[in-house]
Amino acid sequence: MADTHTKVIKDRWQKLKELEAQGIDPYPNGIARPERIGAIIDVYGEYDGDALQGVKEEFYVAGRITGLRRFGKAAFFHIKDDTGRIQVHVRKDILGGRFSLFKKLDIGDIVWVRGSLFRTKTDELTIACSDIGLASKNIRPLPEKYHGLRDKELRYRQRYVDLIVNDEVKDIFRKRAKIIQVVRHYFTSNGFLEVETPMMQSIVGGATARPFITHHNALGIDLYLRIAPELYLKRLIVGGFERVFELNRNFRNEGISLQHNPEFTMLEFYEAYSTYEDLIDRTEELFSLIAKELYGKTVITYQGEEIDLTPPWRRLTLKQSLIENGHIDEERLFDREFLLKCLSDHSVPAPKGDEIGIGKLWTRLFDLLVEPRLIQPTFITHYPVEVSPLARRNAEDPDVTDRFELFIAGREIANAFSELNDPRDQKKRFEEQVAKRGDDEEIPPEVDYDYIRALEIGMPPTAGEGIGIDRLVMLFTDSASIRDVILFPQLRPER
RNA sequence: GGGCCGUUAACUCAGUCGGUAGAGUAUCUGCCUUUUAAGCAGAGAGUCGCUGGUUCGAGCCCAGCACGGCCCA
Incomplete structure (x- = not known):
């Protein structure tokens, strides 16, 4: 060609x-x-x-x-x-x-x-x-003056042509820049320090995802491209930077889809002396601010659905959502056999691992039955400890955590929790995770003991949140595909 | 990883029953001093994704592969 x-x-x-x-x-x-x-x-x-x-x-x-x-x-x-x-x-x-x-x-x-x-x-x-x-x-x-460049493959491979002939493409990327500008301004003007932490890490952590592996010749060691900056940002909280944020790339060695690109942009922010409930307020504030800056109002349209971002947004626990939106009987929520049957009825394979906990079954069922129905912004709270290895336990119910995920237009767009700062509990959870890992490449193969050491120095009570910027931009530009909000999305090399 | 769909001129697309390749735009030539998808007349432009098979004959049917899209996992 x-x-x-x-x-x-x-x-x-x-x-x-x-x-x-x-x-x-x-x-x-x-x-x-x-x-x-x-x-x-x-x-x-x-x-x-x-x-x-x-x-x-x-x-x-x-x-x-x-x-x-x-x-x-x-x-x-x-x-x-x-x-x-x-x-x-x-x-x-x-x-x-x-x-x-x-x-x-x-x-x-x-x-x-x-x-x-x-x-x-x-x-x-x-x-x-x-x-x-x-x-x-x-x-x-x-390309032809009337129809322009329609072939999606050519548009992504030759974005320079796409930008010339399809005016709306430029508009999307201008909006992307604007959104990032609003986010950055929001945090800096609220006393957050913007930082940059390692993208090449010798121990992966902060999420469950398969990492990319690279090699450093002089040190003679393999390094991972980060799947999340979380553990480094919390080390900074330990160090006394009490409000930090990072707006940068993460890498996950997984499939490519309408919502996944191997490299994607993530906002993470951490705030000492606050809880996940404080972050609910910040999230509502930030999203409605972006909507106002872009469109002058807090109601937007996404893929034909009107989405009202005017605070406050709906909140319900994971358990409630399974009952109300998933239509599962409350009495059967702890019936493992019943939950497994629900999954197999929808031809969803059971979660990996030897000991499948109720927590994993709940989140799997949630993804299936509830998530697609959460069109208006909804905070889902009280996730089980089993699926929240870095989150603080809830004071009333130690089996769940002080955590929320935010869903808009049927998609997860943010994840936040009060941070686990008890080094004993954290160490135990890490070690159990590694012990149960098997050959699951999404689980880190070793415990980050330096992070435990940092917690032993002492991390103030802190809450932190991650927001997927690409999905955020999709939402605010009415884009169906993540490739439409990334200038050069990953494709197989041209031959 | 699985299913479905697509791949024909630089671009956007047709291509009937299997019978030897079409249009518009763009390009080139001629005419044209208020057009805007300018117009009129003419011309050139193709490894029909790749490889193999079936057939007297394949863009079309079959198989495999490549790349992409959509859906599912």
Whole structure:
């Protein structure tokens, strides 16, 4: 594919040679910095034809040629930069000798244009071109002007083309940047310190997921790409940074799907002297703030569903949700055989491991029966200890933890808990986890004793939360696939 | 990992019953000084994803593989 030499491409190479023969550099250096098209439209967008006649100024813009319409001795085209697009009118009688250069230009070329503003018969704001020059020659033609680039594979592999021809793609990534900006501002302005912790770790931890393994030659050791920053961020809480957050990449060596990319962006934040219930407030505050910044309101639409992010949001325990949304009889919630049968009735394989606890069965059933139905924002609380190895036990019921997961549009989007800071309990849970691991590659193969040592130094009562940024961006940009919110999603290499 | 669907010109897509490849856009040539999916006339452009099989004959049927999409796990 990379070597295709079609007629069009050959023609363009030929034109490039002809331009060079005329002394025109197809890739010149030192083009004067242009004005931004968006800024011109902001000022003159409302001027009518008469008003524009009073504007004597010449404008100077640069961008890519799209939609070229030639008329022999004249032409119209649009020139598009990062801020907008504007029509340009070219006339042979005005351009003179430059017109022969213009005749060699193509759709897709990047040019600079100088000229004054006027309105056409159809009342479109247009630059009357007095001078034009080449800034960068296009060799490969752009996709068809009406349908654009539809092939999803090509859109992901050649995102640079997708961005040029599909305007809504740029909009999604601008919104992504905006969301990250709002998140960062929210935390820094609330006294959180932004930190960066290791992505290459010698012991994995902080989540259950299969890691990528790499090798450090000089140290002669294997390292894991992190699946979560959690244990390092809590070491910082021990160290006295009482409010920290990290907004960065995690890596999980698992399948690729509409909701999973092997590398993805995670926000984790930890706050000393707060509980998971305080984080419920922060979460509601943060999400409604993002909605307001992006759309000016707290009701958004996702895949045809109206989602109301106005606080407060619904809260219920995992157990309640299984009864209310999963329609499981309360008396049978501890009936292991019944729960296993429920799973097999839906052809879901039983969880891995020798001793399948009630907790794992509950979360498995939850994923099946409840999660898809949680369209409006819902906090699910009181997860069993068995599935929450880093969370503090609930004071009233030591079998469950002070934890919530947040679900919106049928998907998990955040996970938070009051942190387990008792080194005895933590050590015991780690050791049991490793002992029961078997060949489950999602469980860390060894105990992080340095983390236990840190807890022995003493971690204040703390709560922490993780929010999947890609899923957050999907929600706020109405995107069905995670690939639509990651600029270069992982694909098999092109052959 | 399993199921279903897709892969035809640079792009978007047709392709009937198995009979030797089509359109629009883009490109090239000619005409054209207010168009905007400009228009009119003409031309060129294809390893029909790959490999094998069936057949007198395969874009079409069969098998395997590759890549992608969707669903399930």
